[in-house]
Each structure stands twice: as structure tokens, then as C-alpha cells.
Amino acid sequence: MSKAPETSAVVIGASGGxxxxxxxALSEEDAFHTVHGFARSRSGAQHLDLLDEGSIAAAAAHVASGPPPALVIVATGLLHASDKGPEKALRDLDPVWLAQVHAVNAIGPALVAKHFLPIMPRTGRAVFAALSARVGSISDNRLGGWHGYRASKAALNMLIRNLAIEERRRNDRAIVVALHPGTVDTGLSRPFQGNVPAGRLFTPDRAALQLLDVIEGLKVIDSGKLFDFEGKEVSP
Structure with missing residues (x-):
């Protein structure tokens, strides 16, 4: 039996929860030859800033020098920062904040895809996943508010669909998906955990394992869709 080719895994946003x-979790598995972690707060070859396309290109070039990445996960997101948070009403809209939220939540992952999808395998199973959110589902929106975050995640979900269609032409076994991790006990969700039902606030470790289980179960037909932490499809 021929030996399976060596591949790597990539995590963007590796300094977050x-x-x-x-x-x-990926480093503890034996599925990949190398696991690359990138973050804005890291230096050298591990530095990647979603707002700096040059750093994204440099990170992709670093990965391309070794085994090709069969798994790329964009685990980033912006919901609040300092005195800015999710808008409750139209009067709270701020164009600068809206642009920043879209830059991190939609444009940044798209630029990661621009530079990383071309270095992923051209044959065989390969997965590109980006963390999205159920609140980015238009059909699931019953409460309104959180304008920038909702809109940026909806934009990400559309970009994922577009990327999936294009990537299928390069590798018909590739899977491009968005993932909703649920409410995870991290700095992003901490100010908004008050109404989380019992048993639905996950530790980062549990959330990571749940997401990796979902990724493992994905099929080619799932490409372009949004799935939650239980592997259930979330309607656009």
C-alpha cells in the first residue's frame, strides 16, 4: 500500500480562545505532518494580520514551502472592541465601525482564501473552513439589531458559497464551509453570556473538538454551506 502524502493544517487566529x-487539538493528533498557527499578536513566520494582505501572502508562502495544507481554519471574529459593540438600533450605526467589522469578519477571511486556497491540494479531500455565526443567517433573524456583526457574517456566508463554487473547478473533492461554533467562553462572547441556556456555554477546548468532529464528517456535497457545532446545516 502506498504511503499517504504528507499534508499540513493551518489555523488563522491561533492566539484566540x-x-x-x-x-x-490538531497538534495532538497524528493526522498532519505540520500544524501552522498564525495570529496578529505573533511575530516572525507566525504573524498574520487580517487587515494586512501582505502578511497573509507571506504566511501562505511560508506554508507553501512545506507539505500542502489539507485543512485551513479561519478562527477569527470581531464583535466588540473597547467602547464599541454590537448595535442595538439604527441610531447606533457608525460607518467606521461597520467598515472595521466587515474588514475582520468578511474581507479578511476572503483574503486568506485568496492566498491559501491555491496552495491547497489539487486532488483529494481538502477543507477550508471559516468561523461564522448563526446570527448571520437572514432567514433565522427574528430579533434584529447587531447590524454590523450580522451583516458581516452574512457577507462571509455568501463569500464561502462563492469560494466553494470556484474551488470545485480546481479540486472537485475540496470542501469550503462556514462553521457556527455556538457560544464559547471567550473574550468575544463574555459580555453577552447572560442569557445562554444551561449546557450551551462551551469551553474553547470543547468547542474545538466539536468543530473538528463536524469537519471530519463533511462531504463534498456540503461545500458552500454553513453548519453549526452539531453538524446541522444553518439556512442562509
Missing amino acids: IGGALET
Whole structure:
């Protein structure tokens, strides 16, 4: 039997709660020759800033020098920062904040795809996944508010669909998906955990394992869709 080709895994946002847990979990497995973790706060070859396309290109070039990445996970997101948070009403809209949220939640992952999808395998199973959110589902929106975050995640979900269609032409076994991790006990969700039902606030370690289980169960037909932490499809 021929030996399976060596591949690597990539985690973007590895300094965050979910990203760090994903990097650790993947490093503890024996599925990949190398696990690369990138973050804005890291230096050298591990530095990647979603707002700096040059750093994204440099990270992709670093990965391309070794085994090709069969798994790329973008585990980043922006919901609040300092005195800015999710808008409750139209009067709270701020164009600068809206642009920043879209830059991190939609444009950044798209630029990661621009530079990383071309270095992923051209044959065989390969998965590109980006963390999205159920609140980015238009059909599931019953409460309104959180304008920038909802809109940026909806934009990400559309970009994922577009990327999936294009990537299928390059590798018909590739899978490009968005993933909803649920509410995870990280800095992103901490101010908004008050109404989380019992048993639905996950530790980063549990969230990472749940997401990796979902990824493992994905099929080619799932490409372009959004799935939650239980592997259930979330309607656009």
C-alpha cells in the first residue's frame, strides 16, 4: 500500500480562545505532518494580520514551502472592541465601525482564501473552513439589531458559497464551509453570556473538538454551506 502524502493544517487566529484550542487539538493528533498557527499578536513566520494582505501572502508562502495544507481554519471574529459593540438600533450605526467589522469578519477571511486556497491540494479531500455565526443567517433573524456583526457574517456566508463554487473547478473533492461554533467562553462572547441556556456555554477546548468532529464528517456535497457545532446545516 502506498504511503499517504504528507499534508499540513493551518489555523488563522491561533492566539484566540477557539483558535488556540484548535491548534492544540490538531497538534495532538497524528493526522498532519505540520500544524501552522498564525495570529496578529505573533511575530516572525507566525504573524498574520487580517487587515494586512501582505502578511497573509507571506504566511501562505511560508506554508507553501512545506507539505500542502489539507485543512485551513479561519478562527477569527470581531464583535466588540473597547467602547464599541454590537448595535442595538439604527441610531447606533457608525460607518467606521461597520467598515472595521466587515474588514475582520468578511474581507479578511476572503483574503486568506485568496492566498491559501491555491496552495491547497489539487486532488483529494481538502477543507477550508471559516468561523461564522448563526446570527448571520437572514432567514433565522427574528430579533434584529447587531447590524454590523450580522451583516458581516452574512457577507462571509455568501463569500464561502462563492469560494466553494470556484474551488470545485480546481479540486472537485475540496470542501469550503462556514462553521457556527455556538457560544464559547471567550473574550468575544463574555459580555453577552447572560442569557445562554444551561449546557450551551462551551469551553474553547470543547468547542474545538466539536468543530473538528463536524469537519471530519463533511462531504463534498456540503461545500458552500454553513453548519453549526452539531453538524446541522444553518439556512442562509
